[in-house]
Amino acid sequence: MDCKISEPVVGPRSEDTLPASVSTAVKVVIVGGFGVGKTTLVGSVSEIRPLTTEETMTQAGVGVDDIAGVERKTETTVAMDFGRISLSDELVLYLFGTPGQQRFWFLWNGLFEGALGAVVLIDTRRLEEGFDVMGRLEERGVPFIVAINAFPDAPHYPVEELRKAMDLPDSVRIIDCDARSRASSRDALLTLVRYLHSLTTTTTEHQ
Numbered sequence: 001m002d003c004k005i006s007e008p009v010v011g012p013r014s015e016d017t018l019p020a021s022v023s024t025a026v027k028v029v030i031v032g033g034f035g036v037g038k039t040t041l042v043g044s045v046s047e048i049r050p051l052t053t054e055e056t057m058t059q060a061g062v063g064v065d066d067i068a069g070v071e072r073k074t075e076t077t078v079a080m081d082f083g084r085i086s087l088s089d090e091l092v093l094y095l096f097g098t099p100g101q102q103r104f105w106f107l108w109n110g111l112f113e114g115a116l117g118a119v120v121l122i123d124t125r126r127l128e129e130g131f132d133v134m135g136r137l138e139e140r141g142v143p144f145i146v147a148i149n150a151f152p153d154a155p156h157y158p159v160e161e162l163r164k165a166m167d168l169p170d171s172v173r174i175i176d177c178d179a180r181s182r183a184s185s186r187d188a189l190l191t192l193v194r195y196l197h198s199l200t201t202t203t204t205e206h207q
Contacts, residue, residue: 021089021090022086022089022090022091022092023090023091024091024092025091025092025093025094026091026093026094026116026193027093027094027114027115027116028093028094028095028096028116028117028118028119028192029095029096029097029098029111029112029115029117029119029142030042030081030095030097030098030118030119030121031098031118031119031120031121031137032098032120032121032122032123032129032130032149033123033126033130033133034129035123036121036122036123036126036130036149037121037123037149037179038081038097038098038121038179039081039097040179040180041097041119041121041149041177041185041188042081042082042095042097043081044179044181044182044185045083045085045095045182045185045186046084046085046095047083047084047085047086048083048084050081050082050083051080051081051082051083052082080096080097080098080099080111081095081096082094082095082096082097083095083097085186085189087189087190087193091193093189093193095189096111096115098111112140112142115142116143116196117142117144117145117192117193117195117196118137118142118143118144118145118192119144119145119147119188119189119192120133120134120137120144120145120146120147121177121179122146122147122149122162122166123151123154124148124151124154124155124156124157124162125151125153125155127162127165127166130146130166131166134146134166143195143199144192145172145173145174145175145188145191145195146162146166146168146172146173146174146175147175147176147177147188147191148162148174148175148176148177149177149178149179150176150178150179150184162174173191173195175187175188175191
């Protein structure tokens with residue numbers, strides 16, 4: 001009688017295991033137009049190996065995808081990015097990066113489910129790319145902050161000028177961010193968490 005040796009069961013890597021001290025997990029989404037740095041931000045800040053769904057851009061997208069301003073981009077997210085970061089021993093953020101191209105926006109509804117808030121990444125060279133994004137968040141009632149991603153050749157504008165251009169109320173935070181930097185990306189997420197906490201406090205005070 002032949003005996004087969006079963007393959008060993010491979011579990012999660014030790015560094016990917018959620019610490020036992022975690023008591024609160026929060027889902028947030030990283031959104032923005034095409035090529036604004038969503039995949040970069042998730043990858044730079046995630047404490048686990050991030051899940052990405054980037055595929056090589058092909059001729060099929062010619063005439064369909066608007067790549068004005070990001071002509072050198074060769075890959076694009078077709079589903080989502082996923083990462084995780086611990087902000088304390090008790091609090092963990094699950095990060096979901098959305099696809100930027102409008103033909104993949106039908107996936108956003110599922111990614112928004114259960115999200116407590118969002119970071120909207122903006123490229124000031126293509127400010128209009130963020131308008132529809134913020135409109136969708138407002139329609140779904142998802143609170144957000146705006147993070148101006150640092151591109152070397154992007155123009156810099158005063159915050160109030162950006163606020164007026166994007167028609168944002170004073171309550172919505174607008175911050176600078178370098179999606180390539182773990183520290184800067186983490187600061188953006190901390191700003192979002194503080195903003196969400198302030199909304200909760202305000203709601204409680206008015207009850």
